[in-house]
Amino acid sequence: MDASASGIDRRLLIAVMQIIMVTNNALEDKMGGHERYVRELSSTLARRGHAVTIIAKRRLPGAPAHELRPDGVVIERHPVPSKRNPLYAALYPAYVLRGVASRTRRRKGGTVIHAHMSVPALPLALRGQRYLLTFHAPVWRELLSERQGTYVLPSFIQSPAVAGVRQLERLVAHRAARTVVLSEFMRSELALLDAGAGAGATVIPGGIDGRRFSVDRVRQPPDDALAPVLFTARRLTPRTGVDELIRAMPVIAERLPGAQLKIAGTGPQEVELRELATSTGLDGAIEFLGRISDEALVDWYRRASLVVLPTRELEGFGLTTAEALACGAAVIGTPAGATPELLAPLDPSLLAEDVSAAAIAEAVVAVLGKPDRLERIRAAAAARIMPAMGWDAVADRYLEIYESFN
Helix, strand or coil: CCHHHHCCCHHHHCCCCEEEEECCCCCCCCCCHHHHHHHHHHHHHHHCCCEEEEEEECCCCCCCCEEECCCCCEEEEECCCCCCCCCHHHHHHHHHHHHHHHHHCCCCCCCEEEECCHHHHHHHHHHCCCCEEEECCCCCCCHHHHCCCCCCCCHHHHHHHHHHHHHHHHHHHHHCCEEEECCHHHHHHHHHHCHHHHHHCEECCCCECCCCCCCCCCCCCCCCCCCCEEEEECCCCHHHCHHHHHHHHHHHHHHCCCCEEEEECCCCCHHHHHHHHHHCCCCCCEEEEECCCHHHHHHHHHHCCEEEECCCCCCCCCHHHHHHHHCCCCEEECCCCCHHHHHCCCCHHHECCCCCHHHHHHHHHHHHCCHHHHHHHHHHHHHHHCCCCEHHHHHHHHHHHHHHCC
């Protein structure tokens, strides 16, 4: 019988699958966009009745090697060397290769292996296992540049080491049975590693938890005429461009008296950014909120006059942008990475001309200066994201790919 004719949800007719997610960290051990993506996709699939296991490194000494979570997802953690070990950078890949290989080798045929990071996926590529790769970001460009304090290497080794990571990523992408990217921008980044993988990749956007990130139909919209409140949630690194947003504030405050900037997040640039904020002379107008809860994050998305994402480069999807839009926020972004794919269809005025402080200030003032247009943007924002980017829709698309593996 046809499922649509009988009123039966097609999702209930898909056979139970054994799915292994191969990644770097479990969300329970490290909070981050990548970790949340893997965890929420896994949870959605588990709620459908599929058997989902996440294989990740043991980041915290007390974390169990085998853990069954309340939603049915199993987490298996493999050991890695201590960061206090002076040979950490050299030993780390070997530990990961052994840990992932030992936990995927024993799986029975028909199991879908879904890799999310290149280093833990390397044993799959070397052993010729069949796997799906979701290419979230080019590790050699993004992650190494943000974590040089962890992967400390002498200057004469740094360049060949980065080249080696790039070759590793190329191998993992080339040998994947299927590849998924989160945006057309990330397809172009993948194509730089392997043209065939980039051309054949399927675009599936990052998922949004619609139960958490949603429009509050009770709370009144922000009163932008009183004192505009700008909000950004970013990892405090050069790539995310928070320094340019701070440099934009004197111009914004001059043209929009009383304007305030609230900055959520932490990172290695925090001390430098605090000093920069002080140098603007805007005492009390720029506030660092530090790490905030998910509840507070949603509240700020809903309360802010504008959410501003001043990214300099490598915005692979723009999860923060999508989450803010799902809450009904108006978002100003830069033409970096995938941001234009999310904002331009909603309203071109939401994109700054470039990533500079001057361009960011001009975009903020222009959007806040047109209240009617701003309200139209807010009214249409959530529909731009949901339900197309909800986790159920994303899981449906992955399940179609998984079925092709069997």
